[in-house]
Amino acid sequence: MRWLKFTANDKTSWGIVEGDRVVAVDGDPFGEWQRTPRSHPLADVKIELPLMPRTFYCVGLNYLKHLKEAADKRGEVPNVPDRPEIGYRAQNALIAHDEDVVIPATATEKIHYEGELVVVIGKKAKHLTEANAMSCVFGYTIGNDVSERSWQKADRGLWRAKNADTFKPMGPWIETDVDLDKMETIVKVNGKESNRFHTNDMIFGIKPFIAEMTKYFTLWPGDVIWMGTDGASPDLKAGDVVEIEITGIGTLRNRFVKETV
Amino acid sequence: MRWLKFTANDKTSWGIVEGDRVVAVDGDPFGEWQRTPRSHPLADVKIELPLMPRTFYCVGLNYLKHLKEAADKRGEVPNVPDRPEIGYRAQNALIAHDEDVVIPATATEKIHYEGELVVVIGKKAKHLTEANAMSCVFGYTIGNDVSERSWQKADRGLWRAKNADTFKPMGPWIETDVDLDKMETIVKVNGKESNRFHTNDMIFGIKPFIAEMTKYFTLWPGDVIWMGTDGASPDLKAGDVVEIEITGIGTLRNRFVKETV
Structure with missing residues (x-):
């Protein structure tokens, strides 16, 4: 549904x-x-926007290729996570399908997309195991974890790099019936494919994340968990249209525009 | 009021x-x-709980003594922030005055309080300046930024160290009329004073934070900004009662108990 x-x-x-x-x-x-x-x-x-989550969870590094490319850019050896550790994003940044991503006036040209599977929680849950983790999942949608890489590098934490207003498109809808292992994530910039990966090829999948998170956190209906991305993005500029398709869910599309203050 | x-x-x-x-x-x-x-x-x-914020902002390091004590423990030189950079906490962790902080079964003895002034936003705002920053502030309450220091050290990010369920007591109420420069924050453990500092002796105050944050973020009514803490905490154990008084606001009191799974 x-x-x-x-x-x-x-x-x-x-x-x-x-x-x-x-x-x-x-x-x-x-x-x-x-x-x-x-x-x-x-x-x-x-x-x-499908919903405003109570808590907005997001995995930072969850695909090997993305991890390796990020490490290569820093001239470092990839530091592969050895356990599922969750992060967060900020609600102010959420926008709907077809709404514009506004590139802040002071941003550099290092504006990147990250196409992500989003898990939508349907039931209050704590202390789940991998065996019953999926019992709290309502469905799935798509997220674009837009990032300003120069801020990501310069700042303490990800505050403006990841959470500037409009940097978190989510949608277009929530699909309850999917086959995770058959899904592909396909990103297009201005209609041209720029990225494709198997959605479920995660370092840690949904079950280990939910089991680990619910050791400490109560999940609530409407909470979302963004599951991370693979690959890299070209630098995006005003006028670009980014489409993130996840097979079995649909396509999240947003235009990028420049802030006029 | x-x-x-x-x-x-x-x-x-x-x-x-x-x-x-x-x-x-x-x-x-x-x-x-x-x-x-x-x-x-x-x-x-x-x-x-006074409210469930849309976005839950929190300053990490905003008082010199706290910064120095944290650096000393790591055997490092304090890295004093040169600009107001905001962080986040998670909504799942919020509890009210007089509700119990539940120390997770797997936590170590390094459970600490952090008494903080909480700014409550009353109006939707973006692109404020230091001159008009206070126009979006509704009032003030008190927060206890409970932390598990061994997790804070061991983990990527602050997920369970700062955001485990019940780790964010907030309250008891919102006071709209305060004199920031006259306020003192006084922390008591089991009735005995363990910490006292001038609440407004921040490295960056409320105005610079709001001005910087609203360059990138829309603030919404009910958003909260926890302003950081000074000094250090003893290790807390089950049975301890922590009271955080901020003069002119009131006292936030919470008992610590051990999780029974």
């Missing part, structure tokens, strides 16, 4: 995507809900 | 603290509100 948060006729609600239409739903997928008689062509609705 | 989120007779609402009573309010302080005829003795209500 494919859950979409959308606005039509000035009303924002959840809906279920069926082919090229969305059927409006009363309630929300994390609680009580029921189908309504209202439906709209998908092309006619405004796609909204 | 002193804003309290509380529960009485199974109803949770905002209220205004007046002496030793709380007057219930319809609505909330960030939008429309009005006083009701209902009031309760403060001692009879359950004090709730």
Whole structure:
């Protein structure tokens, strides 16, 4: 099932995507809900951010190629994680499918995409094991972990490098039924493929992350875990359109524009 | 004015603290509100977490003594920040005044408090200057940035060291009228003073932080900025009660207990 948060006729609600239409739903997928008689062509609705997570989790380094390329650029040997350690991103940075990524006026040209699988939590959970980790997962969406690499290098922490307003596109919808091992992540810049990797070729997969995280954290419905990215990005500039497709989910598309202050 | 989120007779609402009573309010302080005829003795209500922030900002190193003590322990020279760089904490870890900090079963004895001034944002804001930075501030509360120092040392990032469930007590209420330069932060463990510092003796104060942050981030009503701490903490153990008083605001009190899994 494919859950979409959308606005039509000035009303924002959840809906279920069926082919090229969305059927409006009363309630929300994390609680009580029921189908309504209202439906709209998908092309006619405004796609909204699926949700504002309570806690916004994100894995930093979870694919070997990305790790190696990042280390090479620093002239270092890759420091491969030996256990699943989670990081965070900031809610202010989230935007929806088709909304613009605004490159800050003071940013350098080192603006990069990172196409990521996003796990959406559906149930309150603590102390899960790898055997029952997936019981708290509601579905999957797509994230673009936009990064300003010169800030990433210069700053203490990732605050503006990763969390500037609009740097975290997420969407377009949440797909509940996927085959993780068959998924590919394909990134296109202005329609041209620039990156492709097997989505589930992670150093640590979803189960070990959830098992480790829930030793310490309660996961809540609507929390998201961005699972990291593979490969590298070209420098992006104003006018570029980045599309991140994950097979079985869909395509997250955002245009990059320059901030005008 | 002193804003309290509380529960009485199974109803949770905002209220205004007046002496030793709380007057219930319809609505909330960030939008429309009005006083009701209902009031309760403060001692009879359950004090709730004032709010769940959209983004949970926290300054890591913002007082010279804390910085020096941390560096000394590592056998390093203090690396004093040369600009206001913000960090983050995780929402899952927040608890209210008088709720228990649960020391995870796997934690070491290196459990420390950090008493912090918390700035509560009241208005959506971007691109503020030091001159108008305070226009977005609603009020102030108190935070205890509980930390497990062995994890802080061993891990990539601060995930479980700072963000384990219950590691972020915040409250008891939000005070809108303070004199920052007169405030002292006083920490007591089991009633005995263990730390005292001038709250506003920060390396970078609230204005430079808000000015720098809003170059990149939109602040939203209910966002919080924890401003860092001074000094050091003894190792805390199950049964200890930590009280953090900030003069002009009040006292945040939490008992530490051991997790039983």
